[in-house]
Amino acid sequence: MSPARSRTVIIGAGMAGLTSAQILVAAGHEVIVLDKGRSPGGRMATRRLRGSRIDHGAQFFTVRSEAFAAQVDAWVAQGVVEVWTNGFSPASGPELTPGTPDGYPRYIGVGGMTTIPKAMALGLDLRCEQMVFNIRQHPPGSTGERWEIVIDDGTTIGADQVIVTSPLPQTASLLMEAGIPVPEALWRTDYHRTIGLLIAxxxxxxxxxxxxxxxxxxxxxxxxxxxxxxxKGISTDPSLLVHASHEWSLRWWDEDPDATVDALIELSLPYVGSSQISETQLKKWRLAAPKQLWPEPFWVDETASLVLAGDAFGSGEPGRPAVPNLEGAFLSGRAAAEHLLAGGALS
Ligand SMILES: Cc1cc2nc3c(=O)[nH]c(=O)nc-3n(C[C@H](O)[C@H](O)[C@H](O)COP(=O)(O)OP(=O)(O)OC[C@H]3O[C@@H](n4cnc5c(N)ncnc54)[C@H](O)[C@@H]3O)c2cc1C
Structure with a gap:
């Protein structure tokens, strides 16, 4: 009899989780990806407002590493990703002049950022609207899978390995009962907030x-x-996306939503110009960007079967600036999967 195949459950279908999943599935492993959202993408998010398509999380991405460059080239070849521009406007005020090339292509999803996670999810066992409530560890020596993933409807999924890619405060609450000695510094990671306004x-x-x-x-x-x-090329109808600064977002976080919309419209008027606003929608990202990064690209527990990854993890390479962005999430997800493959935790 052949030994039972080991199963990896990945929590989070953002850039990090989908990257891990693709690598493990390509290596022939059983992988289940769980996400609480209605569709994959996490902070890569596109919404419809009237006739407009609006990216309201990540707006674009740049490429610095060879590994990400290879992935982006493949997406471009598949028609999933395209270059938006090579530089943004150098001037503010009334003369909003065209972008000046600065050598870095800014890439976007064709038709919106969510095109990317949708393409990445093809062929994966992705289960959306699955809010993980808890991760439990079976005692060493017990039979069956080591980990039990509890969904908020009370159902459970067994796993031999788990990769958790949710933002760290969410990960901390999932692991409260697991009895894992996670470094304090990881749990203390604080996040910037971002308030955005979608304007048709x-x-x-x-x-x-x-x-x-x-x-x-x-x-x-x-x-x-x-x-x-x-x-930007993702919407046929005219629309704006406005992201407030982290400081402004913190100051306004608990304010009345209508007053917040009015204040953001006021700030946006120079960019609205002489057109009329036909509709707005407020979007609040509580966990927009980690304030500090863990130096390594992932954290793994002593059983080598629970891995934490995502954009809160750094490059692990001295000299490479660690920035919480899509490339960082990709590199973290990739490193987490490769660690499981190389470490022999997967049978
Ligand atoms: C407003 C904003 C603007 C940004 N702009 C840019 C930009 O222009 N360029 C750039 O490169 N980066 C940008 N970023 C950052 C970029 O979006 C993130 O770095 C990246 O998307 C993080 O990917 P991730 O996979 O680590 O996490 P996420 O995308 O957050 O994915 C985590 C996933 O976990 C899921 N999850 C969480 N808890 C649970 C649970 N209990 N059960 C099940 N699922 C769960 C979530 O639903 C989510 O899908 C921006 C982010 C924001 C918020």
Whole structure:
């Protein structure tokens, strides 16, 4: 009789979890991916507002590492990803001039960022709307799988290995009963918040191609990013996505939603121009970006069968700046899967 195949459960179908899953499945392993969302993507998220498609989480990504470059080239060849621009507007104020190339392509999902996770999920056993409530560990020596994943409807799934890619505060609550000595510093990781406003317009915005303003080019430090989704190429109808700064988002977090929308509209008016706003939608990201990164690309427990990964983990390479972004999440998910494969934890 052949030995039972080992099963890996991955919690989170964002960039990190889907990357891990693809690698393990390509190596012939049984993998189940669970996500509480209605569709995969996590902080890669696209919504419809009237006739507009609007990315309201990650807006684009850049490529620094060879590993990510190879993956991005494959996505481009498949028609999943394309270059948006090679640089954003260098000037703020009334003359919102076109982007100046700075050598770094900014990539986007074709038709919206969610195209990427949807393509990555093809062929995976992905189970959405599955909110994991708890992860328990069976005592050493007990038969069957080591881990028990408890879903919030009370059902359970056994796993020999688990990769958890949810943001760290969510991961901490999942592991409360597991009795795992996770380093304090990981649990103490705090996250920036981001409040965003999706704005449908009845005409063109005041932005010019390529359609985004960021950093010091924004006229107000209360803003972090403004992007015209039609100029970006993902929407046929004109619309804007506005992300407030982390500081502004923290200050306004508990304010009345209508007052928050009004304040964000006020901040957005220079970019709205002479068009009318036809509809808005507020989006609050409580766990937008980790404030500190764990230096290594993942953390693994002493049984070598529970791995924590995601954008809160660094590159592990001295000299490579660690930034919590899509590339970092990809590299973390990849490193987590390769660790399980190399460590022989998978049979
Ligand atoms: C507003 C905003 C703007 C950004 N802009 C950019 C950008 O322009 N460029 C860039 O590169 N990066 C950007 N980022 C960062 C980027 O989106 C993240 O670094 C990346 O998406 C993180 O991927 P991840 O897989 O680590 O986590 P996530 O994408 O957060 O995935 C984690 C998944 O876990 C799931 N989950 C959590 N808890 C549970 C549970 N209990 N049970 C089941 N599932 C669970 C979630 O639903 C989620 O799908 C931005 C992020 C935000 C919020």
């Amino acid at each position: 317009l009845d005409g063109p915005s005041a932005l010019h191609a390529p359609g985004a303003v960021t950093g010091p080019d924004l006229y107000s430090t209360d803003l972090n990013f403004v992007a015209d989704q039609r100029l």
